[in-house]
Amino acid sequence: MTDTARDIADRTPPQRYGSRPTMKDVAARAGVGLKTVSRVVNGEPGVTPDTEHRVQEAITALGFRRNDSARILRKGRTASVGLVLEDLADPFYGPLSRAVEEVARAHGALLINGSSAEDPVREQELVLALCARRVDGLVVIPAGDDHRYLAPEMAAGVATVFVDRPAGRIDADAVLSDSFGGARDAVSHLIAHGHRRIGFLGDQPGIHTAAERLRGYHAAMAAAGLPVHDGWLSLGPTDPERVRGAAAAMLDAAEPVTALFAGNNRVTVTVVRVLAERPAPAAPVALVGFDDFELADLLSPGITVVAQDSAQLGGTAAGLLFRRLDGAGGAPRRVVLPTRLITRGSGELSPPPLS
Template sequence: MPRAVDATGRSGRATMNDVAAHAGVSLKTVSRVVNGEAGVLPSTAERVSRSIAELGFRRNDSARQLRTGRAAGIGLILEDVADPFYSVLTRAVEQVVRSHNCLLLTGSCDDDPDREQELALALCSRRVDGLVIVPAATDHSYLRHEISVGVPVVFADRPPINLAADAVLADNFGGARAGVHHLLDRGHRRIGYLGDDPSIYTARERLNGYRRALADAGIEADERLIEMGRADPPSVRAALDRMLAAPNAATALFCGNNRLTMAVLRGLAGRIERPALVGFDDLELADLITPGLTVVAQDPAGLGRVAATLLFDRLAGLTVAPRRIVLPTTLVPRGSGEVPAP
């Protein structure tokens, strides 16, 4: 399978010249087929299309920019750029990318696996030099070809599935375990847990940390005090009504992410009896709530910065085995998690 040096000067990607030679046509003919222009016989267009598929050619939409000296591009795909957690992560990636005189192209996949794949392949077709992905997909083997032709990929926040690649994660298990231990140390034995969809890696890890902390204290988890799923207000209110009902009410709550923490705070508004509360992820203005919100804080800036640094290591030619880096979390006591058990 022929391969040549593309417009970026990096080997490993088929070019239009490769396709022309493989199909036995002129470069202009390949250009017309790639750009959907008229003037090509159907049989010739079919032959060119077969060569494109066999060679794994992708149109280099950024080649003109690179030839004129404009910065190369790095792609970033995450759940929702509007989420404060991902906004901080994005900013950190951007700072590293800028320091390497590159541009950052960002897309939100809304936790949709199909959208993630669509965005990733679209960015690769525009010849980004590498990708940082906060994954939603349950199978990342679709990226094997891209990696094999020289596009490094680094995963942040969640690890890849069915793909060997660098990953930067938070200590979800250890952070949740520490947060629940903090409540146990205040005498709480009935601790409710509200978490995200358990199919999500971070949600599973945090739930496992919650269970381990209870087991450390010799407490069997009560499944009636565990709610995994959506963070919409009606669902959270229903979960709170169940968990806080006498006679075996939860005296403390642990929330698995910032969206759930916000929904719980709204659900608790107006209640006379307020359980102790610890949330995973920090919130803006969390110190201004009364009492201040105790959290297990991640480091989204660290996740973004380290992920981008690993990516540029690969672009610089590093060929070591895929790396997995786990960043620590920090317990931040502010008052809500220090309420003693009744």
């Protein structure tokens, strides 16, 4: 073997495609023991500078990278948390997810996330898959209303915090927005501006926030002594088709609503579209939406909304999660974050004079 050939053989990592060098390989190349490599990799004390140098050299030469799967198996902690939400593409969840990620990062953890697509079965699959990966903790925006399947996991030490909606049939930490209060404020605002016939376009009634917002709507109407007609309520999927139809029905009724309260950001946007497409009525229809959204202030009129800070929701939940992981005990907590009515014009439009 020529010098050159030996040189190359020396430098070429003895790995097949797809198999990586291990600490054993590094140890062999550096002429040291396995544990010494481990010590160097983890910055543990008790290694001569000379030895450390030889090991470092072998590491870079072989392109070694510690296998965290093995490490996790050995140590029992994965330094990762799971986030299950409805749809990452929804602008409401992006900031929430990012906030959770930032907190996780501050604690040296990675974030694994999945979208449930509002399907309870898929939610459960995802959650259990994450548990099988032994995530240290879970942040869940539930799609289903029965989370008893999580009991064994939580008993085994998987910290879990629910966000936006509480857990079903199980006692667990939860961080929520004040849906009831926010909705009540929104509807009261419309009433204060003279509206009497107010429609509510909301999400499926099985969803906790939708139910709470409906409750807030009823509370505000009742407080003002106003009746509520069946035709003013429409709860269901928030796809544009259904919402368009429901809005049209309310606006085209014999006694049409003069104001609309939209139950979440997707609904609000659809309603804005519907109102923009219809021929301008004598008196414009007022609108308040739940959830703020970008550019709401630049439409004309600006859209009055009940704002909830999704990033704060996520950050609070993640903070609570890591406090639990750090050993904080005590009964499950329920944190309710306030909402804020932001008036921009669309909620202040006056109804037509009483006939």
